Amino acid sequence: MAPKYKLTYFDLRARGELTRLIFAAAGVQYEDYRIDRPSWAKLKEKTPMGQMPLLEVDGKVMCQSGAIARYIARETGLGGKSSWEEAQVDMFVCGVDDLITVFCDAFFAPDQATKEERTKALGPYVSKFLGNYEKLSGPDGHLVGASLTYADLAFFVGMHDVLKHRADALEKYPKLAKVVERVRENKGVAAYIAERPESDI
Ligand SMILES: N[C@@H](CCC(=O)N[C@@H](CS)C(=O)NCC(=O)O)C(=O)O
Numbered sequence: 001m002a003p004k005y006k007l008t009y010f011d012l013r014a015r016g017e018l019t020r021l022i023f024a025a026a027g028v029q030y031e032d033y034r035i036d037r038p039s040w041a042k043l044k045e046k047t048p049m050g051q052m053p054l055l056e057v058d059g060k061v062m063c064q065s066g067a068i069a070r071y072i073a074r075e076t077g078l079g080g081k082s083s084w085e086e087a088q089v090d091m092f093v094c095g096v097d098d099l100i101t102v103f104c105d106a107f108f109a110p111d112q113a114t115k116e117e118r119t120k121a122l123g124p125y126v127s128k129f130l131g132n133y134e135k136l137s138g139p140d141g142h143l144v145g146a147s148l149t150y151a152d153l154a155f156f157v158g159m160h161d162v163l164k165h166r167a168d169a170l171e172k173y174p175k176l177a178k179v180v181e182r183v184r185e186n187k188g189v190a191a192y193i194a195e196r197p198e199s200d201i
Contacts, residue, residue, distance in 0.1 A: 002028075002029070003057050003058050003075075004056075004057070004058050004059075005023070005028070005029070005030035005031065005055065005056065005057055005072075006030065006031040006033055006055070006056040007019055007020065007023075007030055007031070007032055007033065007053060007054070007055055007068075008033045008035055008043075008052055008053060008054040008055075008056070009033075009034065009035070009052045009053040009054070010034065010035065010037075010040070010052065011034035011035075011036070011197060011199060012199045012200075012201055013157065013160065013199055013201060014100075014104075014199075014201050015052070015053055015065040016052070016053045016065070017157050017160075018065070018069045018093075018150065018153060018154050018157050019053065019055070019065070019068050019069045019072055020032060020192065020196075021150075021153040021156065021157060021183075021189055021192065022069060022072045022073050022076060022078055022150050022153055023072065023076075024186075024188040024189050024191070024192035025076075025078065025148060025153060025183075025186050025188050025189050026072075026076035026077070026078060026188065027188045028072075028076055034197075035052070040052070047061070047063060048061060048062065048063045049063050049064070051063055051064075053065050053068060055068040055071070055072070066093070066094075066097065069093070069150060069154075070090065070093075070150075073089075073149070073150035074086075078148060078149050078150045078153070079149065079150060080144060080145065080149055080151075081145055081147075085144055085145050085149070088143075088144045088151070089143070089144050089149045089150060089151040090151075092133070092136075092143045092144065092151035092154065092155065093150065093151055093154040095129070095132070095133070096154040096155055096157065096158035097154075099125070099126070099129055099158045100157075100158055102118075102121075102122065102125050103122065103161055103201075104201070105118055106118035106119045106121075106122055107200075107201060126162055126169070130169070130170070130172075130173050130176060131173075133155065133173070133176055134173040134174075134175050134176050137175040137176060137179060138175070139175060140178070141175075141178035141179055141181065141182035142179065142182065143155060143179060148182065148183070148186065152179050152182065152183050153183060153189075155176070155179055155180070155183075156179070156180055156183040156184075156189075159176075159180055161201075163180075
C-alpha cells in the first residue's frame, strides 16, 4: 500500500514549498496541512525539534526541510539516478537554500537600515548565483542529468521572488530559463500552482 503522507507547515511557501512541489511533480497524494499560529503554539512542544515543516509518513514524524525534501525526492525517483547524480542534485539544492537564506535575512532584518543594506546586497548575490548555476547546468532544461530532479524544483522555488521582482532576470541565462520553463510545463506542478494560495514568502 502507498504510504500516507502529511506535510505540516505554515500557510507560506518558504521551507515547505520544495516538498510540496516534489509531491506535485511526482503526482503523489499527501495532506498539505497549513497550520495557523495558535494551533502551532499548541503543537510545537510535541514535535521532534520544535520546528516545522513536519512530515508524517504512516504516522512516523520527521522534521528539517532539507531532510524531508531529500527523502521524498528519493522515494519518488526525483533525487538523481546514481549516487554521483544524487550528490550533484543535493549540491544545487544546498546552493538554493543559501539563496533563500539571503532573501530571508533581508526580509526579516531587525531594523530599516539593516534591511536596506541587505536588500542592496541581493542584486550582486543573485547575479553571481545565476552565473554559477548557468555554467554548471546541463543543456536540456535540467540542472542534473536528462530528466527532472528536485534540484530543478528547488531552483524554481528559489527563482520565485527573483522573477517576481524582475520578470526578465533569466534573459542572460538561457539554460536556466529552460529549467524554469520545463518545471512550469510539468502537469502536476502546473495544477498545484494554479490552486496554490498567495503568500509573501
Ligand atoms: N533548519 C530547519 C529550520 C526550521 C524553521 O526555522 N522553521 C520555522 C518556520 S520556517 C519554524 O518552525 N518557526 C516556528 C517556531 O520556531 O516556533 C528546517 O529547514 O526545517
